[in-house]
Amino acid sequence: MATKQQYTIQFRNTEYEPEDIVAGIGRVAGLGVMAIFYAFPLYWMASRSVMTNLQAFKLPPVWIPTEPTLSAYQSILLQGPYASFLLNSATVTVLSVTLALVLSVPATYGLVVSDFPYNLNRHFSLFLISLFMLPPIVTSISYFNLLQDLGLYDRAIGLGFIYTMFNIPLIVWFTRGFIADIPDSLRESALLDGANEFQVFYRIYLPLIRPGIAAAAIISYIITWNEYLLALILTSNRAKTMPVGINQFVGQYNITWNELSAGIVLVVLPSVLFLTVTQRYIVSGLVRGAVKE
Amino acid sequence: MAQETSHCETAGDSAYERPAPDLFDRLEEYVDPKWIFVLPAVLYAAILVVIPMIDLFALSFTGHSGFSLANYEQMVTDSNFHAIIVNTIMFVMPSTAIELILGVALALAFYRDFPFKERVQTLFLIPMVLSPFAVGMMFRWFFDSSLGIVNYLFGQAGLPRFVWLGDATLAMISIIIADVWQWTPFVFLLAYATMKSIPESIVEAAKIDGASRWQRFRYVVLPHIYPVLLITALIKLIIAFKSSDKIFAMTNGGPGSATKTMTMYIYEITFEFGNFERGAAASVLFLVLILVIGNVFVWLLRRTDREV
Numbered sequence: 197m198a199t200k201q202q203y204t205i206q207f208r209n210t211e212y213e214p215e216d217i218v219a220g221i222g223r224v225a226g227l228g229v230m231a232i233f234y235a236f237p238l239y240w241m242a243s244r245s246v247m248t249n250l251q252a253f254k255l256p257p258v259w260i261p262t263e264p265t266l267s268a269y270q271s272i273l274l275q276g277p278y279a280s281f282l283l284n285s286a287t288v289t290v291l292s293v294t295l296a297l298v299l300s301v302p303a304t305y306g307l308v309v310s311d312f313p314y315n316l317n318r319h320f321s322l323f324l325i326s327l328f329m330l331p332p333i334v335t336s337i338s339y340f341n342l343l344q345d346l347g348l349y350d351r352a353i354g355l356g357f358i359y360t361m362f363n364i365p366l367i368v369w370f371t372r373g374f375i376a377d378i379p380d381s382l383r384e385s386a387l388l389d390g391a392n393e394f395q396v397f398y399r400i401y402l403p404l405i406r407p408g409i410a411a412a413a414i415i416s417y418i419i420t421w422n423e424y425l426l427a428l429i430l431t432s433n434r435a436k437t438m439p440v441g442i443n444q445f446v447g448q449y450n451i452t453w454n455e456l457s458a459g460i461v462l463v464v465l466p467s468v469l470f471l472t473v474t475q476r477y478i479v480s481g482l483v484r485g486a487v488k489e
Numbered sequence: 490m491a492q493e494t495s496h497c498e499t500a501g502d503s504a505y506e507r508p509a510p511d512l513f514d515r516l517e518e519y520v521d522p523k524w525i526f527v528l529p530a531v532l533y534a535a536i537l538v539v540i541p542m543i544d545l546f547a548l549s550f551t552g553h554s555g556f557s558l559a560n561y562e563q564m565v566t567d568s569n570f571h572a573i574i575v576n577t578i579m580f581v582m583p584s585t586a587i588e589l590i591l592g593v594a595l596a597l598a599f600y601r602d603f604p605f606k607e608r609v610q611t612l613f614l615i616p617m618v619l620s621p622f623a624v625g626m627m628f629r630w631f632f633d634s635s636l637g638i639v640n641y642l643f644g645q646a647g648l649p650r651f652v653w654l655g656d657a658t659l660a661m662i663s664i665i666i667a668d669v670w671q672w673t674p675f676v677f678l679l680a681y682a683t684m685k686s687i688p689e690s691i692v693e694a695a696k697i698d699g700a701s702r703w704q705r706f707r708y709v710v711l712p713h714i715y716p717v718l719l720i721t722a723l724i725k726l727i728i729a730f731k732s733s734d735k736i737f738a739m740t741n742g743g744p745g746s747a748t749k750t751m752t753m754y755i756y757e758i759t760f761e762f763g764n765f766e767r768g769a770a771a772s773v774l775f776l777v778l779i780l781v782i783g784n785v786f787v788w789l790l791r792r793t794d795r796e797v
Contacts, residue, residue, distance in 0.1 A: 219702060223598045227609070230595060234612055237627050237670065240638070255641050299530040306526030320531055327534055329783055331731040333752045334772040337548070337759055338541030361537040364530055393522035394513035422620035424734040425752065429760060439622040439734070446626075453630070460623045467618040472611060479614075483682040 241464075244457035245269070252453040268458035278459060281441035284352050285463075288427075288437060289420045291356035293413055296363035300324070301409060304368045305397055308375045309383060321368070328365040336429045343430055352435045358426060363416040370415060373484045374408030375401065411481020414474050418467055438463040548769035560770035569746065570754070570771070574778075577750040579661060580736070581729040584668040589722055591669065592676025593714070597706070599681050614678065616671045625738025628667035629654065632739070657747035660740050664748060667735050672728075676721050683717045684710060716793050723786040730779055751775045 244252040246264040272278045307321050339358050340349070348354025378401060386396045402409075427437045442463060445456040471478065516522070552559045564570045595613065599606065616624065631637050632653035640650040653663045687710060695705045733752040736742065742749035742757075749757075755775065759768030 215702070223601075224603075226594065227598050227603070230591075231609060231612065233670070234616065237624075237631070238612075238615060240631075241627055253636050255636065255638075257638065257641070299533055302526040303530035306523045310523035310526075312523065312527075320527060324530065324534060326783075327538060329727050329779055330538065331752060331775060331779065333731075333755045334545065334776055335538065335541040336756075337765055337768055337772070338544045339537075340760075341544075342541075358537070361534055364534055368530075392511075392513050392517050393526075394516075395511075397526070418618045422618075422622070422734075424620070424622040424737065425732070425756070428737075429756070439620045442620075442623055442626055443738075453636075456626065456630075460626060463623050464619045467620075468615055471614060471618045475611060475614065478618075479678060479682065482678060 241457050241460050244454055245461045247454050249452050249454045252457060253451075268452075268454040269462075272455050272458055272462070276444075276455075277436075278438070278441055278462070281436055281438045282462065284431075284435050285421055285437040285439075287352040288356045288359060288435075289417055291353065292359035292363055292420050293416045295356070295360045296367055296416060297409065297413060299360070300364045300367035300412075301371055301402075301405075302397060303364075304371050305375055305401055307368075308372060309380065321372075324368045325365050327361070328369070330362075332362065332423075332426050336426060339426070340429055350431045350433060350435050355427060355430050355435055355437070358430060359420050359423065362423075363420060366416050366419065367412040370412035370481045370484070371405060371408045374405040378404055407477060408481065408484070410474065411477045411484075414470060414478055415481060417470070421467060422463075545769045545772055548766055549773050551766050551769075560767050561774075563767065564770055564774065572746065573749055573751060573754045576661075576746075576748060577730065580664060580668075580748070580750055581726060584665045584672070584729060585722060585725050587665065587669050588673045588676050588725060589718065591673045592721075593680045593718070595673065595677040596681035596684050597710075599677075600684055613674045615674075617674045617678075619671065621671060621732060621734035622738050624667060624671050625735035628663065628670070628735070629739045632663045654740050655744050657744060660744060660748050664736055664739055667739065668729070671735070672725060675725065676718075679717055679721045680714055683714045687713050716790065719786060719790055719793070723783065726782060726786075727779065730782070751778070 243259075243261050245268055246261050246266065247258065248265060248267065251258045251261070303320075303324065307317055307324075311317065312320070343349040343351075343354040343358070346354070348357070382400060383396050386400055387393075391399070422439055423437075424439045427440045431437065431440070438459075442456070442459050445452060445459055513522070516525070549560055550556055550558070599610070603609075631639050634640055634650070634652045634655065637653070639653065643650050651659055653659045692705060692709055695709050700708065731752065733750045736748055736750060736753060740748045742753045746754075751771070752775075755768050755771045758764045758771065
């Protein structure tokens with residue numbers, strides 16, 4: 197110990213070993229490289245979206261937009277079909293997240309607080325959570341036929357119903373820990389006081405697990421809003437959502453780069469805004485889902 | 490007894506008041522409410538999963554004239570199909586491994602405070618919430634051989650320029666880079682949150698005992714975050730197996746079928762070539778593959794003495 201102490205370096209009243217300083221420089225350099233690696237693509241898309249098409253793909257690149265213009269946004273929102281793609285995305289997302297919450301939050305509550313015969317608590321929970329492993333492509337063949345039969349193919353409602361299924365495992369998974377954390381005695385004393393099970397659920401549990409529901413809803417929203425494959429298979433024109441719609445910027449002969457950038461910004465902007473406002477919930481929800489139990 | 494009383498008081502203190510009898514009181518007389526809570530979700534999922542699965546199995550054993558194993562036979566002997574499995578694994582495994590290493594490294598860098606930490610953390614979390622297809626389009630542009638910024642910077646630095654997305658190996662590397670960009674934050678977030686829960690005194694004690702930086706990581710931090718890393722790896726593997734949005738955007742499976750994964754292969758034979766039976770057989774094999782991998786991880790988790 198004593199020999200080690202001899203080589204320390206003083207800086208702002210703290211002693212540092214040479215090893216610490218090397219590690220510190222490495223850490224700062226690594227963080228810097230990562231920050232550039234992460235910030236650059238975001239900056240690139242945002243800056244290209246406020247340029248003219250010529251400026252957008254010019255090399256050597258125009259690093260900073262000198263005369264920012266919203267023409268790309270104007271043309272895709274007013275002329276193209278993208279406004280309707282955005283509307284479809286919103287409809288599908290709101291429908292499926294809401295329906296999935298209505299189905300899954302009570303189910304999770306029931307599975308956590310009550311006892312089912314035949315070990316069904318475990319079987320049902322495993323069933324609902326393991327739905328996460330299901331690759332959408334595997335069931336898409338049946339969904340395609342099902343929606344055709346029901347006349348819901350290429351309809352936002354049809355796609356919303358299918359997405360609901362994929363949101364169920366997420367919501368069960370993210371709200372389970374929050375529900376399990378509430379002491380059982382709270383429920384029991386309410387039941388003793390004459391409340392029925394439903395009142396216990398919506399008067400006591402729902403207000404208390406609001407953060408968990410928020411986290412689950414946000415994560416489901418993000419995954420639904422961004423989904424590509426099922427939207428590609430289950431819609432063709434009328435109900436096309438934004439992620440699939442982006443493909444249309446890549447025309448047969450040329451790509452309008454500034455409009456592509458603006459399209460990408462439009463599809464990711466709501467999620468980024470959501471993240472910055474609700475980061476706390478997303479982080480706590482994700483961490484709780486994976487870390488706890 | 491004492492405990493019970495205190496809980497009763499808690500209930501009394503809360504906003505809860507004895508509610509008026511309502512419709513649900515009547516409902517409760519006929520059916521145990523727990524079923525009403527649970528069954529809608531279970532039935533909904535059963536209808537949209539169990540029925541399609543039966544459908545899928547039946548379809549996969551359907552030949553030109555009734556029952557047949559031809560769909561499976563064709564696939565098992567088809568070298569293209571083998572290549573697709575290899576492609577899938579060559580995408581899923583390296584990307585997940587790199588993301589785990591980078592994510593943990595990033596979490597270690599965040600373990601100590603630095604200026605603007607919160608802002609930087611937000612920056613690192615953004616890619617996770619973006620549409621994978623949109624991310625694929627971005628990176629397709631970056632790796633474009635003539636208009637891409639990567640080749641431009643390579644040229645400026647005096648390095649050779651590559652046809653990134655036109656070469657079998659380079660295309661896969663480009664896709665993995667895009668995937669690493671998007672999913673490293675996920676590993677980082679979970680690893681960092683778990684690391685924060687390590688009591689500082691343990692790390693300090695190891696330091697005072699003369700443990701080197703590496704030893705402190707290997708014997709103190711890593712065992713602590715290991716179970717969470719396993720779960721994270723499993724989630725990431727499943728996401729990687731399930732999704733191919735980025736590949737659709739960047740190469741559409743090309744050049745040739747060098748970057749075609751299981752999902753894309755099934756999509757192609759089913760919805761482009763219209764061969765639903767073979768698509769179903771491929772889907773069944775894909776499911777088996779995912780279940781095997783999922784179970785390996787569950788087994789690994791069990792070994793860490795942790796209930797799943």
